[in-house]
Amino acid sequence: MRFWRRAGHAVALSGGYAFATLLSLQAEPARAFDLSSLDVFGLFTKKDEPPAPSASALPYKLDFDLGDAENAKALTRTLQDASLLYRLRQDAPPDGETLARRMTADFKPLVDALWSQGYFNAEVALVVNGTSLTLGVEPNATLIRTLEAHRNRDAVPITVKVSPGKVFGLRKIDVVERDEAGPPAIADPLKVSKLKAGDPATAAALRGAQAALVDYMRAQSRPLAKVVELRPVVDHAAGIMDVTYVLAPGPLAGFGDITIGQTDEIPPEVVRSFIYLEPGDPYSPKALADTRRSIATIPAVGSVRIRENDKLDGAGNLPIFVEVTERPKRLLGFSARYSTIDGPQVKTYWEHRNLFGGAERLRLEASLFLAPRIDGTKIQSFGDFKESDLGARFAFSFMKPALNGSRYDWLIDGVATRERVGLNRYGGYTARYANVTTAIRHRFSDTFSVQAGLEVERGQTSDVLGQVDYTLVGVPLSVKYDSTDSLLDPTRGFRAIASFTPYPTFLGSTVGIYQTKAAFSAYYALDEDARYVLAGRIGFGSVAGASLDEIPSTRRFYAGGGGSVRGYAYRSLSPLGPMNQLVGGRSLLELSAEARIKITDTIGIVPFFDAGTAFESSFPDGKQQLQMAAGLGLRYYTGIGPIRVDVAAPINPRKGDKPVALYVSIGQAF
The missing domain is CATH 3.10.20.310 (membrane protein fhac)
Known part of the structure; x- marks a missing residue:
């Protein structure tokens, strides 16, 4: 027998109602996406239909009646999750005696579920055609005859009648440490437990406090810390609970x-x-x-x-x-994205994750996308479509991690691209180029790394300033710091990357330039569960060493697009040159701010603001106006990452900019 102490006397309870069992229960309604609870065109209702009546079995249907109880819907779901009758409703028992035993066995999980929610004075009865079965009473012949009367006729109607009563509150909360040498492990245990007098005495609250106490001690370098005893005392008459936690902090280690x-x-x-x-x-x-x-x-x-x-x-x-x-060594995949401004893009990729037995990764990618017209013509019909309206990109990447077991990684990346970028009204540029980069990365920690390598690129670009045929040979240097908690959906931490690449002529470059890029983003969760997250990003770029018309268009800076300033076409924000055409800039500034708000566990909204543009000089100045946009995003959170749908509108649009843009992709914008 297990005893609960209460004011004035002790109440003996069977072992099935021990508080350890109560704490092991799920304290909140299950949040799984249960299709059986939906009625979509009647497709998902059959699961709740009882089996057909027969001479050899007694199917039943189960209803829950909680009267006018508060939170009746959530509490009903909790009872359903706990109920044996509910879980076995598709398995019809053979006779009334077996069904009566199943009904009797349901009292323990139902009462435990009610206690887990703080309803310690709850009353439960199972009713069939006016005949009741209550806690502690064995089923009699009358109940069995009532059940058998439905054989081969219809499903036995069983009603779970519950009078929950009031939720018990906490009164006295004590946290004591078992005899340990030295100062206390927790200076203010009540603050750590987050329990206070008057809180509902639910299993979730008590279990959460226990976890918080253990987590705090373990965070103080006490890996063997535990709660060795939990002493609840329930006063049924007063409707309160006193609780004592006994801690064993264990040694520092x-x-x-x-x-x-x-x-x-x-x-x-x-x-x-x-x-x-x-x-x-x-x-x-x-x-x-x-x-x-x-x-x-x-x-x-x-x-x-x-x-x-x-x-x-x-x-x-x-x-x-x-x-x-x-993981599986080989991967073949496909992805697609779409923007109402930039158009569609499809990509296929193949990857081997352990190519030579040393965890080497080889990834091959191929992309096709719509290249926007920048010569004033439009695609009016399928017959107007030309081969040049398609852009393509082929890329490969190879990584050899942990060279000789060290913290150095060897990286090789290559890409060949044909693209056309810009707007019909403001023009843009066309480009064909191939690039190969090899680098060595050193990881100082899981958050900080540096990288150095060699890069070679040959290509041709053409815009209103003319055609540039070029070769670039450079030494890319970069540093990266990332303390965020997720790659696709960060909620806390910082992310910073900075790079500097000189392309001197003595290495073989046809134009000597020096390129600098930097990006910094920060993420701050306003609550412990990260349902409200503030996120901000700033991006900077600069290229020096040559005049604008000598620099290949692909090395000039442009803003705009789904990963830059939403609401404007991809790489469409820059200074204008002859004939009011885009010519790119020698510096870049981008700013973004978002508020990521989860409405449910899977649905969220994201109001955002973006600003940015490219500048003619090698450092941002006041001569070029920042283009700004605002919008609202929808997020659907999956196990892989959030699916992003953003709608953005320019705040200070130029002539020809569309009033609104739609973006669909996977992962947050930054």
Whole structure:
């Protein structure tokens, strides 16, 4: 027997109603997307239909009656999730006695579910044609006859009648530490637990407080911390609960030896190179989470498991064990995006994630897109379509991670492109070029890396300033810092990347230029669950060393498009030259701000503001007006990343700019 203490006397309860069971229950209604709860053209209603009546079984239908209880809809869902009768409703019992036993067995999960929501004085009865079965009463012959009367006629109508009563509140909350030497592990445990007098005494609140206390102690480098005892005292007459948490903080510890276990066909030394923990470092759950995320950036890795030892080693540190599973080696994919201004684009790609057995990745891509007309003509019909109206891009990338088990990676990237960029009203440029870049990247940590390499590009560009046939040979240098919590949907942290590439003539460049680019974005979640996130981005670019007409159009700067200033066509914001045509600039400034608001777990809205343009000089000045736009986005959150639909309108449009633009893609705008 398990006892609950209460004011004045103790109440004995069966073990099935122990509070440990209560805490193990889901405290909120399930949030899964259940098609059975929808009635879309009648397609999903059959699951709730009971089996057909027969001579050999007793099908039943189940209704929940909570009267005028508050939150009746949510509480009904909680009871359905807990109810054995509800889960087994498609499995008709053979006779009335079996159905009566199933009804009796349903009291325990139903009462536990009500207690998990703080309804400790709830009353539950199962009613069939006026005959009731209540808690603690065995089914009698009358109930069985009532059930059997429906055999071969119709489904037995069972009603779960619930009088929840009021939600119990918390009164006295104590957090004590079991006898431990030294100062207390938590200076203000009530603040950490986030419990206060008057809060509902729900399983979710109590379990959340327990997790918060343990998480806090573990974050203080106490990996063995735990709550060893939870002492609830319920006063049914007063409708309150007193609760005491007994903590065992455990000793302070660091990380011990890091053992690499199963890695499938990925070399263990590659996995180890992406682990930045070292034995003796202070223990930290965040460091473990960062390690898991760092290992997962290896393209060949499918899943990461980090296991902690259950005891400290002889030096007082905690050994760590890491295991990974490999993703499928080959990937073939297809993607598409669309903008009402920039038109459609389709892309196919093939990838091998462990090409030579050292976790090398090779990726091949091919894209086709509509090249906008920039000569004043329009595509009026299919017969007007020309081969030059199609743009194409072919690219490859290769990465050899962890050279000789080090934190150096070897990267090779190549691209060949034919494109036409601009607007019919303001012109633009056409370009054909091929580029190959090889680089060595050094990872200092999971957030910080530097890279240096060699780049060669040959191409031809043409615009209103003339044609440029060029060769560029440069030494790209870059630095990257990324502390965000997600690549496609960041909610916290910073992301910064800066690069500088000189293309001197003594290396073979036909025009000596020096290009600088930088981008910085920040993400701040206003709440713990990141349902409200503020995001901002600033982008900068500069090219120096030559006059504008000597610089290839592809190396000049333009703003506009879905990843820049939404509401304007791709790369359509720049200074205007002869005949009022786009000529690009030698510097760039872009600004963006968003408020990402989740309405539900899967749906969100994003009001945003963008501004930017390119400038004639090598540094942004006041001679060129910033073009601005505002809009509203819709997000559908998936396991891969958010699907983005943005509608943007220019605030200070130029003549010929469309009043609104629509963008559809995967991932946030930045």
